[in-house]
Amino acid sequence: MLGNNSALPTFVGLSSAVPRQAFDQETLWDNVFDQWYAEIPDARDIGTLTRVRKRHMAWNPALDVGHKTRGIGERMKAFAGIVEEVAGEAVEDLLDATRSKDIGSIVMASSSGYYGPTPDYFLAKRFGFKPNVRRTFIGHMGCFAAFNVIKTAIDSVVTRPDEYTIGVCAEFSSLHFRPEASREQAIVHNLFGDAVGAFTMAMREPGHGPQILATHTHQSYETSDMMTLSILDDGIRMTLSPYVPFVIASLINEFVEDLCAAASVDPAKIKHWAIHPGGPKIVDLVAQKLNISDRQLEATWHVLSEYGNCASATVLLVLDHLIKHDRPQAGELGIMLAFGPGLTLEGALLRF
Amino acid sequence: MTSSAQSHVLTQVTDLCRTILDKGAPNIEPGMSLTRDLGFDSMQLMQFFAGIETHYPAIVLEDWFIAHYAGARDTVGSVADYVASALHQVAAE
Numbered sequence: 001m002l003g004n005n006s007a008l009p010t011f012v013g014l015s016s017a018v019p020r021q022a023f024d025q026e027t028l029w030d031n032v033f034d035q036w037y038a039e040i041p042d043a044r045d046i047g048t049l050t051r052v053r054k055r056h057m058a059w060n061p062a063l064d065v066g067h068k069t070r071g072i073g074e075r076m077k078a079f080a081g082i083v084e085e086v087a088g089e090a091v092e093d094l095l096d097a098t099r100s101k102d103i104g105s106i107v108m109a110s111s112s113g114y115y116g117p118t119p120d121y122f123l124a125k126r127f128g129f130k131p132n133v134r135r136t137f138i139g140h141m142g143c144f145a146a147f148n149v150i151k152t153a154i155d156s157v158v159t160r161p162d163e164y165t166i167g168v169c170a171e172f173s174s175l176h177f178r179p180e181a182s183r184e185q186a187i188v189h190n191l192f193g194d195a196v197g198a199f200t201m202a203m204r205e206p207g208h209g210p211q212i213l214a215t216h217t218h219q220s221y222e223t224s225d226m227m228t229l230s231i232l233d234d235g236i237r238m239t240l241s242p243y244v245p246f247v248i249a250s251l252i253n254e255f256v257e258d259l260c261a262a263a264s265v266d267p268a269k270i271k272h273w274a275i276h277p278g279g280p281k282i283v284d285l286v287a288q289k290l291n292i293s294d295r296q297l298e299a300t301w302h303v304l305s306e307y308g309n310c311a312s313a314t315v316l317l318v319l320d321h322l323i324k325h326d327r328p329q330a331g332e333l334g335i336m337l338a339f340g341p342g343l344t345l346e347g348a349l350l351r352f
Numbered sequence: 353m354t355s356s357a358q359s360h361v362l363t364q365v366t367d368l369c370r371t372i373l374d375k376g377a378p379n380i381e382p383g384m385s386l387t388r389d390l391g392f393d394s395m396q397l398m399q400f401f402a403g404i405e406t407h408y409p410a411i412v413l414e415d416w417f418i419a420h421y422a423g424a425r426d427t428v429g430s431v432a433d434y435v436a437s438a439l440h441q442v443a444a445e
Binding site for chain 2: 049187222241243244247281
């Protein structure tokens, strides 16, 4: 394992923010989904199967979508408005502890909205970042994009160890809800919520936050159709094969072994797990394969229940919750995992 | 593997699908896709895989679903063929 006192890329700050309006599953079904999915047998059961209790949403599907769908232009316009508000709140929280002038880079990801200059530009402007701040916007990678942000941030702080990097994952899937009466779309619309997860990263010795010991990626090239994000005239449409949990489960042990091997860590030493809850069956099967206890999954299940699958922001919300509630001890090890289109598996090995 | 043994596997796979679907099970044909035609979600797939494991403890379906998940190729018959072929291989080893 890497030297215990080494300065490593470290999450020195974590924050999150959500749109103000929130809906429980029952309200969504009463107000709109019962009508959208009237032709699907036992459709209402889907609301329970996802294990999502409540979600925050930029758009109220009953009022902002209703029976008629909306064009992609309207959806992108709504994204531009909400992303500045909610991502701004998350970044503002981070800047309580870090001065704007010390920010060298900002990296941002989203798979739910696009415009230019990209939202990171407006965040940098609003918070008075230096005119030479390095900006990167990562689009359309899907639920694992927090790791693209993290890895870009790692490169930044390793290269310029005196600077801080801000990472932001902003997802507003509710802006892409469409009244398409299929079981697959009903599952998607009962799973996804909106949130922003953000972090500040810097090179630090132990004691300043979770240090990143290693990252790992695996692309499964045989399964490219299993999860897709297509841009249609009336929104971004996600497809999700029911086989996804089984492919992830078939790959996860070797993936974790490879991730741990990169830092010469015994996988049996992992105490904390921040798993992207792509869906309940993914979490169940990954936990079963890796012998993760219910106690170790509390942060993962909590975020799924109270926020839904918030795409790239989710794993940052899980890590934030884990740190606040599980209170990992100094030196304990943890793993962050996320999955998405490809199928792609991403992970990071942490030392608290 | 004899054709009667293959037929037996197909019957068991079909019966397993019928059990999982419980009420309103359609007339299940070998060419039907588990997900597209029978509408299996991930929970039902879980039951299906567990059922196959119970009947045939030596058979792992990972290779089957990687090869058959797309384009509605995940048919009842393809599972039965895969299981029958795997059983034949196990018997030969």
